[in-house]
Amino acid sequence: MKAIFKIEEYLPETTQIVVRFARLHAPESIEKYNKVAINYSELDCYDADFFCKSLMRKVGDYMVKLQEESEPINNVAETISGELNLANLVGKTIECKIDNNRREKLMMRRIEL
Amino acid sequence: MSVKRYIKKCEEFSICSEVGDRAGLVFAEPADERRTLYQIAVKGSGRLSNIFNSEYQVGDANGINFSSMKHYMGQHTIFESYEPFHIYGFNTLNANQDWDGRLITDSFDGDDKSWLICFDGRPIINGVELARMDYSKLETKNYDVDIKDGLVGVFTKLDYVF
Numbered sequence: 001m002k003a004i005f006k007i008e009e010y011l012p013e014t015t016q017i018v019v020r021f022a023r024l025h026a027p028e029s030i031e032k033y034n035k036v037a038i039n040y041s042e043l044d045c046y047d048a049d050f051f052c053k054s055l056m057r058k059v060g061d062y063m064v065k066l067q068e069e070s071e072p073i074n075n076v077a078e079t080i081s082g083e084l085n086l087a088n089l090v091g092k093t094i095e096c097k098i099d100n101n102r103r104e105k106l107m108m109r110r111i112e113l
Numbered sequence: 114m115s116v117k118r119y120i121k122k123c124e125e126f127s128i129c130s131e132v133g134d135r136a137g138l139v140f141a142e143p144a145d146e147r148r149t150l151y152q153i154a155v156k157g158s159g160r161l162s163n164i165f166n167s168e169y170q171v172g173d174a175n176g177i178n179f180s181s182m183k184h185y186m187g188q189h190t191i192f193e194s195y196e197p198f199h200i201y202g203f204n205t206l207n208a209n210q211d212w213d214g215r216l217i218t219d220s221f222d223g224d225d226k227s228w229l230i231c232f233d234g235r236p237i238i239n240g241v242e243l244a245r246m247d248y249s250k251l252e253t254k255n256y257d258v259d260i261k262d263g264l265v266g267v268f269t270k271l272d273y274v275f
Contacts, residue, residue: 044199058134108121108123109248111247113256
């Protein structure tokens with residue numbers, strides 16, 4: 001899933017930024033989603049890549065997850081447990097979790113010295 | 114949030130990274146994936162142990178920020194953070210290939226069995242300003258180092274196997 005953010009205000013006197021988050025494929029404009037003040041001194045401001053990652057880790061992932069969970073459910077699903085019977089599952093809509101335990105690619109740059 | 118984990122396979126080694134935003138985060142690594150020879154802490158602190166062992170090793174960006182992890186090779190391990198953290202691991206691609214690693218702070222003589230990796234800061238080496246996660250294969254020549262706020266490691270492939 002891809003996310004987007006928009007910095008609405010930059011407040012260096014309080015080391016804060018005011019940011020909106022949304023999914024890239026969100027059904028509404030990012031302007032329709034809540035904004036939140038974040039102390040950027042707690043983020044990794046080493047460069048733009050690390051900033052984006054730490055911003056999403058610190059706040060963005062949670063905000064996007066909240067938005068997704070507040071959206072209406074169009075598909076009524078049921079959960080299953082215990083012994084598996086594939087034949088009985090045909091035609092049913094089953095709820096499950098999406099886990100992302102994969103390691104992401106670490107960005108590195110080879111240089112000549 | 115859970116721990117975010119990253120990895121990059123380079124030419125003769127791999128670099129892994131783990132990032133977490135609070136104390137008490139835990140992640141385990143099974144023995145068959147454990148290839149970390151050195152751990153480098155750029156932020157925060159935590160402890161590492163063999164699973165089911167009460168003894169542990171502490172890593173701290175403001176203290177012991179570069180540690181040999183060779184004694185954990187081939188063992189199940191578990192890490193627990195003491196605070197928000199960001200750590201890197203230098204990994205061998207082959208469990209039988211040993212490497213020697215060290216942090217550098219001053220100018221040094223390189224060789225063609227070594228690689229240099231910038232883990233943090235913006236040091237200047239031979240007139241080139243490095244960024245975090247820049248790396249380079251070294252040659253048999255002198256490297257002029259202005260370390261500034263940098264955290265730079267040099268890793269040398271050893272001739273023998275263990």
